[in-house]
Amino acid sequence: MRERHCLELPPVAARGDGSGDAGPGMRLTEYFLPTLKETPSEAQIVSHRLMLRAGMIHQAAAGVYSWLPLGFRVLKKVEQIVREEQDAAGAQELLMPTIQSADLWRESGRYEDYGKEMLRIRDRHDREMLYGPTNEELIADIFRTHIKSYRNLPKLLYHIQWKFRDEVRPRFGVMRGREFLMKDTYSFDVDYAGARRSYNKMFIAYLKTFARLGLKTIPMKAETGPIGGDLSHEFIILADTGESRVFCHKDLLAFDVLGTEVDYAADLQPMVDQWTSLYAATDDMHDAAEEKALGDRLVTARGIEVGHIFYFGTKYSKPMNATVTTVEGGSVPVEMGSYGIGVSRLVGAIIEAFHDDKGIIWPEPVAPFNVGLVNLRPDDRACAEAGDSLYRRLRRAGVEVLYDDRDERAGAKFADMELIGLPWQVVVGPRGVKAGTAELKRRATGGSEELSLDAVIDRLAG
């Protein structure tokens, strides 16, 4: 790792808390968490309802949302996991702007083709601009300016940036917004074989990414459009309330990528083959003959598309003149591919996959806080001491903790805690404090146990 020259800032979570304690935490009396008891009438699907009720987002316009502190924390965690897996696969992060010039899009021919989905803007000089729905043109322009030789290939470049697509009908909250946060990677190779290697890297990186988020993912062959070939896959995560029906071989569900150490420099084709050899299809691509052949090995489920990767060859490099010199000294348009993950959409998708009738059940890697510390009686001296002490010790141990020190009824606190779905709850009340214990509760199972305060720390900090 490189040495750090940057200013050391306190962790984001630690700011704004006047307690003076070190460590990642927040007191609910100070936190901006506008939860709702009633469901706003506009929300239809469960993730949208829960995100509004849990105070994660606030609608700004149709399909456009502000991310409130709790939702923002989750978004950042998802983003960070996506980033880490891109970096691990050898992709390099950069940042392209949201606003683009129409000129580049004229070069590729897409300015006319894209239609009303593209938000077009004019600046004060009446120049035609647009809010980027994707970035192939921009990245191709960067590439052609700076890379000229096969010797500088391959390259995998990505950014995580807001996009805007003026959907006719945005819906499902952040799952189908008009403005959305997307990670898009672009690959550059001198030939098809190289493009395939890049494709495979992203394929595996995607499996890793979604697995780390706690999701079951199934890659499915997707329409390849005019390019043809077999290099296009959608990544579908399974969720009971998912938007589309999917079919697959049941053995796919047992595949585990988390335990596998991946060497991105090695040949990844065998691993990709393993994942693509078994049948998997979305509703519209489903083959009845396959269904029959599989019999009881076929699984029918519901899913949500959270990623899409595809190879498109010279579709943009040719018209935009992004070429490289070859070993032989000739010049060829660079082979490209693009690889997207809907980061903001994933937040909704994760909720679709993990919730119950009381609220969200966050997988630990993306939970906004790991522990919700509930003080049932902050006005009671013994409770306040026990609660404050636990809060301090958990933070010192580096545990992200949200401390409910509000003067509210027990029921309201429990309901809010279930709603925002932190993986662990620690309940401090007069009953336990007398015996020197607190209750440790797991959100996912509802199971709980009475432990001494020390045992609670050991368990959560361990």
Added chain:
RNA sequence: CGGGGAGUAGCUCAGCCUGGUAGAGCACCACGUUCGGGACGUGGGGGCCGGAGGUUCAAAUCCUCUCUCCCCGACCA
């Protein structure tokens, strides 16, 4: 882009048909009683009824136009 629905308090909604001083529950503020699963009492604050025209002595209510949001379908990360 076709078809439907809705805009009244922060949220959920009633009132509109049949014009006559704008309501409820929750939320909010104060005080008191409560306190291990969304308490209770008393008092209080808050809305040009989405906007613009029109009809009328009088419009949340009737008429016209417009904006916004939501739902179903076709499309998409």
